[in-house]
Amino acid sequence: MNSEVPFIKVEHLTKIFYPAKSTSVLRRKSPQHAGFKAVNDVSFEVKRGEIFVIMGLSGSGKSTIIRMLNRLIDTTEGSIVIDGKDVGALDPAGLRSFRNETINMVFQHFGLFPHQSLLDNVAFGLKVRGVDKQSREAKATEALRLVGLGDRTHAMPDQLSGGMRQRVGLARALATDAEILLMDEPFSALDPLIRQDMQQLLIELQRNFKKTIVFVTHDLDEAMYLGDQIMVMKEGRQIQRGTALDLLETPADPYIEKFVAEVNRSKVLHAGMLAEPLAGADHEDGCRTGVRPVSATTNGSSRVEHVNGATIIADLLPVFAAGCDRLHITDEQGLVIGQLTANKVFAALSPKESVK
Ligand SMILES: Nc1ncnc2c1ncn2[C@@H]1O[C@H](COP(=O)(O)OP(=O)(O)O)[C@@H](O)[C@H]1O
Ligand SMILES: [Mg+2]
Incomplete structure (x- = not known):
């Protein structure tokens, strides 16, 4: 497949949240019912195999975008086309198979099942997708080997340090069959050393698994280190899209300039x-x-x-x-x-x- 064709294409995406009891008549008549524009006319493309980072302060609309990508919430306006399919037009069966086969959401806490071995934890996502025992265990073993735990497949989570448990969580996320991973601030709650370890591990695993990753963060250092492309959000709008170098060399506005001024360039540039x-x-x-x-x-x-x-x-x-x-x-x-x-x-x- 041509890797230049965008795998994810988002055009003029807008999300307005309306109050619970709002109706179309009330929305026209009353400012209280006009709704809140959490995402405002956002367009971007992600190529297959790319890490696309959405970066912005809390409340800037990052999670709302990521939730629209797998249709956990519907769009108000705009279109999302993933691998040639219009996500908004999927019927319930189409949406189910899209969520099963194409896209996988990774949540902030990689909570492991305490009473299952590392192998069963990592193989869980594959089991849910109906992958047979032999293949899922082979894949999970390989993922554990890649995160440095190949000799601990039968250990239980409480036998590991916190950092090791995070590694297992990342292995589990990458071991699924889904081509696209949506990661919403997965490392934000970690202490700095474990966080750096996880960032490096993600890059290393990505070289092996070659997923297409949409990664959300409020941390510019993390965005620059991980992102092939970075989209900076402010109050629902995208204010710049580019590589880490683009942001450093030609910040689009004073807001990004201020962010960039505080970055330790030697640690975010590869x-x-x-x-x-x-x-x-x-x-x-x-x-x-x-x-x-x-x-x-x-x-x-x-x-x-x-x-x-x-x-x-x-x-x-x-x-x-x-x-x-x-x-x-x-x-x-x-x-x-x-x-x-x-x-x-x-x-x-x-x-x-x-x-x-
Ligand atoms: N279900 C909802 N109803 C109303 N407002 C919401 C809802 N979800 C998010 N918002 C608002 O939309 C804005 C963007 O939220 P979010 O996308 O979660 O931001 P971020 O992930 O960048 O912190 C915030 O002001 C938030 O309060
Ligand atoms: Mg969020």
Whole structure:
């Protein structure tokens, strides 16, 4: 399938909440019945395999959008087309299979069932979808292996630390068959260290499972680190849509500029975001990095150490400080996808004001 065709296409989405006893006559006559516009003319597209982040303060309409995507609530105006299907036009049977097969909502607390093993917890979503025992256990075992708990499949939740339980919850969310995951502030209640661990894990798991993820957060750092695309919301309206770099380099208005000013750029920007095309035959000419093995691979000759695109810039600063002027960036398979120059890194780390 053509990955350039938007998988999710939302046009002019609006949601007005009316008071309980409002009727169309009252709505026209009385301002109290006019309703509240929680989402106001929002349009966006998400490509297959992308992490699309909706970011905004509490009350800006994020959850309302995400609930309209799986039709937990109906739209007031606008359209949502997912994988070519008009979500608003699905009949009850169509909606059931859409929710079973295509889209899966992940709630804030990954509550595990206390009396079920990790394996049964992770396999639960697949069981509900009618996947046979053998396949669901194979998939759940693989998901647990990927979150570092492959040897604990028969453990019970209370034998794990809080952070480990979160990992199991994430494994469960990603192990389902649904292509689209809707995640509404899943990490917001976690303490900062566990939260960072979960963000990194999500990126790592995403490389394996290749879901299409709509992720809601009120935290700009989280939005920038995770998002291939970020949509910033304010009072029901979208005020900017773009990559983390777009927001940093050309904030659309003072509101975003204020947010961006407080971001620790070296911790939210990845190497992959700043990579540039590599010129001709100079693949051997990069610096050694000494970066942790999880994010560094060698190209076989062991002369050049390559850096995985997901590595945050903060981890690479020592290499540049030691005199390196460019590094090679690789994809998940270790293929060189570009280069990262010291100039590009320093420019990206410099807030605009400092070069005025
Ligand atoms: N069912 C509802 N009835 C009335 N108002 C609602 C309802 N759900 C949400 N709202 C209002 O819509 C606005 C956006 O809510 P929400 O989408 O939950 O924001 P966010 O997820 O960004 O915090 C808020 O002002 C909220 O009070
Ligand atoms: Mg919300």
